[in-house]
Amino acid sequence: MTKPTAKEIRMMARVADLPVDDEAATRVANSICPAFDAFAPIAGSLPFDLEPAMYVLAQMTKVSK
Secondary structure (H helix, E strand, C coil): CCCHHHHHHHHHHHHHCCCCHHHHHHHHHHHHHHHHHHHHHCCCCCCCCHHHHHHHHHHHHHCCC
């Protein structure tokens, strides 16, 4: 798990069809870096996916009992 750069944030936003300028991408990259630092000791050992898009998919999926 690596910290995303502003360039990577812009690319991810472009894929999601969201307009993000250079300043906003830099702010996003700087604001999420502490979370990456906090999870670094356990990176790769969690039994679930932390990718944000999967959160929406999980919310939209009906769970059968």
